[in-house]
Every structure is written in C-alpha cells, then in structure tokens.
Amino acid sequence: KNxxxxxxxxxxxxxxxxxxxxCNYTVSPFSNxxxxxxxxxxxxxxxxIMTFSENTKxxxxxxxxxxxxxxxxxxxxxxxxxxxxxSYICVVSAMDSSYKLIFGSGTRLLVRP
Amino acid sequence: NAGVMQNPRHLVRRRGQEARLRxxxxxxxxxxxxxxxLPEEGLKFMVYLQKENIIDExxxxxxxFSAEFPKEGPSILRIQQVVRGDSAAYFCASSPTxxxxxxxxxxxxxxxxxxx
Numbered sequence: 001k002n003x004x005x006x007x008x009x010x011x012x013x014x015x016x017x018x019x020x021x022x023c024n025y026t027v028s029p030f031s032n033x034x035x036x037x038x039x040x041x042x043x044x045x046x047x048x049i050m051t052f053s054e055n056t057k058x059x060x061x062x063x064x065x066x067x068x069x070x071x072x073x074x075x076x077x078x079x080x081x082x083x084x085x086x087s088y089i090c091v092v093s094a095m096d097s098s099y100k101l102i103f104g105s106g107t108r109l110l111v112r113p
Numbered sequence: 114n115a116g117v118m119q120n121p122r123h124l125v126r127r128r129g130q131e132a133r134l135r136x137x138x139x140x141x142x143x144x145x146x147x148x149x150x151l152p153e154e155g156l157k158f159m160v161y162l163q164k165e166n167i168i169d170e171x172x173x174x175x176x177x178f179s180a181e182f183p184k185e186g187p188s189i190l191r192i193q194q195v196v197r198g199d200s201a202a203y204f205c206a207s208s209p210t211x212x213x214x215x216x217x218x219x220x221x222x223x224x225x226x227x228x229x
Contacts, residue, residue, distance in 0.1 A: 004155075036220075042223070043220035043221050044220045046217050049215050049216075049217060089155065097169065099144070099146070099161055099168075099208075099211050099218075100169065100171075101158060101218065102158075103148075103155035103156040104155055105153075105154065105155045
C-alpha cells in the first residue's frame, strides 16, 4: 500500500535555530516527492519538487533532500523565523498516476521567540 | 494573477441538505483536482478533472458525491444528502498541464464544510 510517514509529529524550536523534518515513503513505482507548507486554516503552498534523479533542492531557507534508494526525504529549515510556524507536509506521487498526490500527515512546527 | 479561488470558504449544512463547493482554477489552468482533509488527517485525493472530462474519480465516494468542470465556469463539487462524516475541509487544486512529474500543483484556500 502506498504510504507516506513523517516524523516528528510535532516540533518546537526557538527562533533562529535550524531544524530537520523527516519523511519515509513506500510509494512505488516512485515518480516525484514534494514538500508543502500549510498554515492553519489555509491551503498547502508548494516549497520544493524533486524527481527520481534529484538529490537536493533548495528554496530560500528550505532545503529538501531525497534518497530514492532508501525512500527517505528530509526538509531542513535554516535560521527559523516565527512565520515558519506551520505544518510541513511530505507528498509523494507514483509513476502510474503521478497527478495523484499522496499526502503524509505532516509535522507541526512551532517557532517560539 | 489570482490564485486558485474557492467559495464558499465556510459552509454549514444540516444533515440531508446539499452542499455545493466551487473552484475557479488559476488563469490558464485546465486541470483541476479535489482533495478532502478530515480533522487531524492528511489530504486525500478525490477526483481529477480536465475541461468537461473526469479523468480519475477513484477517490470519490460512490454515492452522494459528484464533480464537474464545465466548458464555461468553475468546477463544482456536489455533495447530496450530507451526513456528519462529510464535515471536512475540501481543497481544490489546479495545474496548467498534467500535474504529474515535476509540475507544480497549486492549491486553493479550501472550503470548510460543517454538517450539523
């Protein structure tokens, strides 16, 4: 069964600190992996997209990595800001229906001053 | 350039009534997707539509739910005879081409349905 699991479920860090969020997936055959940011009560906003051949992708202070062999991804946030408080969701697609996004349950990040 | 527009943002319906959720994709986007997010759960795929065609409705409940994306006008997700279990956030997304591969899929802000 195609699944996406994320850890930790929630995380609290101090403003200015870095953090790394983890994602493991069992989706096969793999097509692409995306990270989205979702603020409470809002829609998901795309941060990065990686296909099979890409190992890392950056978007400002966000850096995503992908290891397609171990089926793991991480999202690293550098120099956190209060506005980074949100849910970060790992999303994977399978090759046979790559338009169909399979969402993880997300990591809730709270950045404290 | 306006994003994906959904309305209403919040909707309250009594059990047995109908709910209609509307979605206008981003300008130039002809591919529309609907996802449902139950409380404390991740988003789940419901249906994928391209102008006037349903491409994949494998995530739609077999009864009471229907979706359309007419040649003119917004995409509509229709839920007939709503039950309490239909209470959820419904997100619409769009893309200019098939959202597979490395193509970005853009989400709207969601429609929150509450069934009382």
